[in-house]
Amino acid sequence: MSQLEEFSSTVDHGCQQIEEVTATCEGAMTQAEAIASAYVSLGAETPASQAESMRSRIEAAVSQLAAARSQLEEAQSIAMALSSGLLATKGVTPPTSTGRSATPNSSPGLWTQPSLAPSPDRSPRGEPSELSGASAKNRAITRENETAKTLAMAGYDIQQNPPPNEHGKEPDYVIEGEYWDCYAPTSHTEVKGIHGTLEKKARKKRQAERIVINCDDNDVSPVQLQERLQRLPIKRLKEVKIVKNGTIIDVYPVERK
Incomplete structure (x- = not known):
């Protein structure tokens, strides 16, 4: 095992430990909140205030743990890129937009292409995902179904x-015979967070090696994401497309100049 691989493995172990400590802290935070509520109901203001103060300190610790994990994961991404010799040294062309009509891009062999003629009447095969009771989850499910419809109309x-x-x-x-996962970041998700989610889906959880991102609720540009993926490639990630306002944009792999 090389030093970089050993470092990456150590970071993985560190992230797992952070997850365990975070789970313990979150449990303690819930207990502190329950204790504070119990004291409030008894009219015991001083111990209630102390319990709430404890809960706040635990919450701050959880935030610090999350920040530490994020820094570790970024360092790991750099290590993996160095280990694989993937850190880019050349420029890239801007991401290619295929639009609703799925116009062929300049490097058709680089990205998955539609095999059918575009049609506004075409729908995806299979069953659409059903909405749940949680409004936050419904947003992601709605975008997932909309993304599938957009791709079908474009001929995929x-x-x-x-x-x-x-x-x-x-x-x-399944798009053109390959498994793909959909991700719909919220309006507050920055490019670093999007990159982190892609890494979890492709490398850590092995959910899918190809991911389509619906950015209808997010303002991160394709160029921002492409530049980050070029600087910090993700192991096992083979392809990324962005769907934005009905337009399909090929983002990754990067087309070299």
């Missing part, structure tokens, strides 16, 4: 909610 052969993949995971789609 797409199936929603296919059977599990070889790792027992359940990606959202």
Whole structure:
């Protein structure tokens, strides 16, 4: 094992430990909140205030743990890129937009292409995802269904909610014979957070090696994401497309100049 691989493995172990400590802290925070509420109901203001203060300190510790984990994961991404010799040394061309009509891009062999003629009447195969009771989850599910429809209209052969993949995971789609997962970041998610989610889906959880991102609620540009993926490549990630306002944009892999 090389030093970089050993470092990456150590970081993985550190992240797992942070997860365990975070879970313990979150449990303690819930208990402190319950204790504070109990004291309030008894009219005991001083111990209630002390319990609430404890809860606040634990919450601050959880935030610090999250920040530490984020820094570790970024360092790990750099290590993996160095280990694989993937840190880019050349420029890239801007991301290619295929639009609703799925116009061929300059390097058709680089990205997954639609095999069918575009049609506004075409729908995805399979079953759309059903909305749940949680409004936050419904937003992501709605974007997932909208993304599938956009890709189908552009001529992509797409199936929603296919059977599990070889790792027992359940990606959202099969597109042109390959498993893809959908991700719809919120308006507050920055490019670093999007990159982190891609890494979890592709490298850590092995959910899918190809991911389509619906950015209808997010203002991170394709160029921002492409530059970060070029600087910090993700192991096992093979392809990324962005869907924005009905337009399909090929972001990754990066087309070299």
